[in-house]
Amino acid sequence: MKELMNLETNPPPGIRIRSEDCDAFNEWLVDLKGAENTLYEGEEFQLLFKFNGRYPFDSPEVTFTGSNIPCHPHIYTNGHICLSILTDDWSPALTVESVCLSIVSMLSSCKEKKSPPDNSLYVMKAGKNPKKTRWWYHDDNV
Amino acid sequence: MDSEEEMYDESEEEEVSDDDHNMVMEPEVSSTTATYDSQDETYPHEVLSPEMIVQHMIDCIKDVNTIVELPATITRILLNHFKWDKEKLIEKYYDGDQEKLFAEAHIISPSRRGQASGSSNQVSVSSTTRSTRSRAAATGRSADCEICFSTLPTTVMTGLECGHLFCEQCWSMYLTSKILHEGISETISCPAHVCGILVDDATVMRLVRDQRVRLKYQHLITNSFVECNRLLRWCPAADCGRAIRVNYVDSKPVTCTCGHRFCFSCAESWHDPVKCFWLKKWVKKCDDDSETSNWIAANTKECPKCQVTIEKDGGCNHMICRNQSCKADFCWVCLGPWEPHGSSWAALQRYLHYCNRYMNHMQSLKFEHKLYAKIKAKMEEMQKHNMSWIEVQFLKKAVDVLCQCRQTLMFTYVFAFYLKKNNQSIIFEDNQRDLEQATEQLSEYLERDITSDILIDIKQKVQDKFRYCDTRRSVLLAHVHEGYEKELWEYQGSL
Numbered sequence: 001m002k003e004l005m006n007l008e009t010n011p012p013p014g015i016r017i018r019s020e021d022c023d024a025f026n027e028w029l030v031d032l033k034g035a036e037n038t039l040y041e042g043e044e045f046q047l048l049f050k051f052n053g054r055y056p057f058d059s060p061e062v063t064f065t066g067s068n069i070p071c072h073p074h075i076y077t078n079g080h081i082c083l084s085i086l087t088d089d090w091s092p093a094l095t096v097e098s099v100c101l102s103i104v105s106m107l108s109s110c111k112e113k114k115s116p117p118d119n120s121l122y123v124m125k126a127g128k129n130p131k132k133t134r135w136w137y138h139d140d141n142v
Numbered sequence: 143m144d145s146e147e148e149m150y151d152e153s154e155e156e157e158v159s160d161d162d163h164n165m166v167m168e169p170e171v172s173s174t175t176a177t178y179d180s181q182d183e184t185y186p187h188e189v190l191s192p193e194m195i196v197q198h199m200i201d202c203i204k205d206v207n208t209i210v211e212l213p214a215t216i217t218r219i220l221l222n223h224f225k226w227d228k229e230k231l232i233e234k235y236y237d238g239d240q241e242k243l244f245a246e247a248h249i250i251s252p253s254r255r256g257q258a259s260g261s262s263n264q265v266s267v268s269s270t271t272r273s274t275r276s277r278a279a280a281t282g283r284s285a286d287c288e289i290c291f292s293t294l295p296t297t298v299m300t301g302l303e304c305g306h307l308f309c310e311q312c313w314s315m316y317l318t319s320k321i322l323h324e325g326i327s328e329t330i331s332c333p334a335h336v337c338g339i340l341v342d343d344a345t346v347m348r349l350v351r352d353q354r355v356r357l358k359y360q361h362l363i364t365n366s367f368v369e370c371n372r373l374l375r376w377c378p379a380a381d382c383g384r385a386i387r388v389n390y391v392d393s394k395p396v397t398c399t400c401g402h403r404f405c406f407s408c409a410e411s412w413h414d415p416v417k418c419f420w421l422k423k424w425v426k427k428c429d430d431d432s433e434t435s436n437w438i439a440a441n442t443k444e445c446p447k448c449q450v451t452i453e454k455d456g457g458c459n460h461m462i463c464r465n466q467s468c469k470a471d472f473c474w475v476c477l478g479p480w481e482p483h484g485s486s487w488a489a490l491q492r493y494l495h496y497c498n499r500y501m502n503h504m505q506s507l508k509f510e511h512k513l514y515a516k517i518k519a520k521m522e523e524m525q526k527h528n529m530s531w532i533e534v535q536f537l538k539k540a541v542d543v544l545c546q547c548r549q550t551l552m553f554t555y556v557f558a559f560y561l562k563k564n565n566q567s568i569i570f571e572d573n574q575r576d577l578e579q580a581t582e583q584l585s586e587y588l589e590r591d592i593t594s595d596i597l598i599d600i601k602q603k604v605q606d607k608f609r610y611c612d613t614r615r616s617v618l619l620a621h622v623h624e625g626y627e628k629e630l631w632e633y634q635g636s637l
């Protein structure tokens with residue numbers, strides 16, 4: 001996959017692909033660093049990308065994984081992310097890189113670290129795959 | 143317009159020979175005089191076969207195009223945007239801001255077409271570029287496809303008027319994925335992120351070569367044409383595929399060539415005497431309550447006190463737990479104590495009363511074709527015993543009437559459920575009871591074994607009975623309709 005090589009050779013700041021843990025066709029692990037001068041400065045997170053056979057025409061399944069899940073109004077404590085480009089607004093011209101950048105910018109614009117208001121209910125009821133959830137997108141400006 | 147031709151001339155086989163319904167005993171479509179079935183004739187409607195639907199769509203497009211003079215596929219998108227209301231489209235097109243109109247319909251205005259295709263600053267919808275990567279810039283003779291990252295000759299790069307270019311193979315896979323996996327046809331947009339420009343038919347036909355996908359696309363387009371168009375409705379019968387076209391929308395019965403008769407306004411089977419509004423409420427209630435009903439109909443439950451499993455086989459609803467150390471006294475339906483019974487219990491009983499009768503007729507109607515087959519066999523049998531074809535026709539007529547009565551009765555229970563008690567509702571309930579009884583008697587006669595010995599006797603009885611049923615049915619319907627006109631009906635729970 002060209003996309004993988006691209007991301008390996010010149011990753012944008014704060015994003016590192018863990019190629020050793022990548023199964024080139026199904027799952028990728030990506031390390032994210034909280035950007036400087038934001039609430040998440042100094043923190044490290046991990047994103048898990050799962051691709052199905054129809055990628056990039058179908059969106060990848062993207063969740064936070066590992067020990068540190070960011071506390072953020074659009075991120076559930078089970079790692080699910082409420083972000084429209086991951087489902088309804090997906091375009092095949094989007095990439096792992098652009099998804100990571102969107103998520104970093106979502107983190108950066110956060111003004112108060114708190115979980116989504118419906119977190120406990122959602123986490124209790126949600127399945128494994130966030131794409132099966134009918135998302136009502138929270139206001140992206142929060 | 144060539145593209146339109148090309149698009150539709152390959153629509154599938156068809157059509158429907160008359161063998162489809164050559165069943166000799168087909169229920170005839172209303173020949174009874176002076177009954178309320180004559181409403182059919184007062185509501186003009188036309189049955190459209192799948193080809194006629196496509197033709198009708200093309201005609202609509204051509205019609206509008208003689209005025210607006212746009213490419214056919216653009217007109218189709220615009221018409222779809224206005225739910226195929228030609229007048230509204232033309233009005234907006236000439237009275238309003240055309241640029242705004244095109245932007246709202248997610249197409250690039252034709253006046254801007256052709257100027258500098260490939261450049262991006264002319265996009266009327268938001269053209270916010272996405273990530274850091276640069277867009278497919280046509281550098282000389284080759285360009286990068288932003289989906290597959292291949293560097294390819296510009297000749298295989300293509301796109302819509304918005305100027306976003308992708309390679310033909312990615313386009314084809316993208317469209318296939320949308321059409322086949324997501325079932326989308328009307329609202330496929332340019333694959334570029336945040337570009338909402340819609341893909342037109344000509345582009346789909348140019349880029350998708352797989353027949354299966356093309357066919358599915360055409361189906362989807364026709365489907366949305368019918369569903370958006372107020373004056374068209376799919377025949378709800380399974381596998382029918384025809385649509386009904388009317389000149390104005392009304393809650394009146396229409397009859398498809400397949401024999402299915404339904405309400406144009408709500409698409410339920412024709413439901414005289416109840417109105418669409420109440421029927422819709424009823425159907426929803428039945429759906430919501432199906433769990434409750436199943437639960438009530440269940441044969442085993444747990445004792446509300448000691449949780450031991452109790453089985454019930456018929457009998458009354460007053461239960462006493464058999465567990466010697468428990469002996470709880472409770473009601474099977476609500477699992478509450480037997481005394482006292484609250485009002486919610488009464489409401490439930492009332493609902494079940496109407497629901498059971500409604501379901502009973504619905505169930506019987508489902509076996510309608512079996513009954514016709516059985517009667518047909520009987521008629522053949524009789525003809526072997528010196529009876530002429532003409533002499534045995536009364537049996538078929540009897541089944542026709544029986545089915546009509548069941549259909550009417552079924553919906554009278556919906557009507558009655560929401561009806562508030564007054565003098566007129568008492569008359570209505572008398573009519574209903576009378577028709578119910580007569581209908582069940584007629585049904586019983588037809589179930590009986592008819593041997594040639596008792597034939598003369600039974601013929602008279604059956605004829606008398608179905609004539610009586612037919613008359614009572616007309617009386618009941620006439621009374622309800624009179625009530626509608628004079629506003630005699632009051633409803634409960636109009637919420």
Ligand SMILES: [Zn+2]
Pocket residue numbers: 287288289290291292308309310311312313
């Ligand atoms: Zn490509």
Ligand SMILES: [Zn+2]
Pocket residue numbers: 302304305306332333334337338339
């Ligand atoms: Zn575009």
Ligand SMILES: [Zn+2]
Pocket residue numbers: 377378379382383384398399400401402
């Ligand atoms: Zn039909």
Ligand SMILES: [Zn+2]
Pocket residue numbers: 393405406407408409410413417418
């Ligand atoms: Zn109706």
